[in-house]
Amino acid sequence: MTNRFCEGDPAPYYEAHVFCCVNERPADHPRGCCKSRGAEKLRNYMKARAKELGLDALRINQSGCLDRCELGPTLVIYPEGIWYAMHSIEDAEEIIQRHLIKGERVARLMLQPEDKRPEDRRLLAGE
Numbered sequence: 001m002t003n004r005f006c007e008g009d010p011a012p013y014y015e016a017h018v019f020c021c022v023n024e025r026p027a028d029h030p031r032g033c034c035k036s037r038g039a040e041k042l043r044n045y046m047k048a049r050a051k052e053l054g055l056d057a058l059r060i061n062q063s064g065c066l067d068r069c070e071l072g073p074t075l076v077i078y079p080e081g082i083w084y085a086m087h088s089i090e091d092a093e094e095i096i097q098r099h100l101i102k103g104e105r106v107a108r109l110m111l112q113p114e115d116k117r118p119e120d121r122r123l124l125a126g127e
């Protein structure tokens with residue numbers, strides 16, 4: 001993977017920047033969407049908790065589709081580029097407490113690069 005950091009780059013504006021997909025698709029769309037799986041409530045919870053906890057050095061943004069819809073609701077945290085799928089308020093709270101506050105990882109919720117759409121997995125396997 002290309003190192004995209006260059007000497008002399010300004011310091012990141014936020015210590016952590018969290019993008020939560022809240023994309024919505026029609027109910028019959030084959031890929032589904034994060035919004036129909038509760039993404040908006042979870043994103044709003046994270047944003048409110050970050051404010052409540054005084055986490056001013058990070059930002060919780062809503063985003064459009066991150067293209068890992070089947071695994072959602074998805075979020076990605078930069079600059080580290082770690083992806084999670086969160087399905088409950090408890091998941092969101094654990095990501096806040098462990099990843100964003102303590103700098104740990106929440107392995108049970110983390111998405112790996114090989115976590116792909118079923119059709120992409122078939123293509124990679126040469127089927």
Ligand code: FES
Nearest residue numbers: 021034065066069
């Ligand atoms: S709808 Fe959320 S990743 Fe595509």
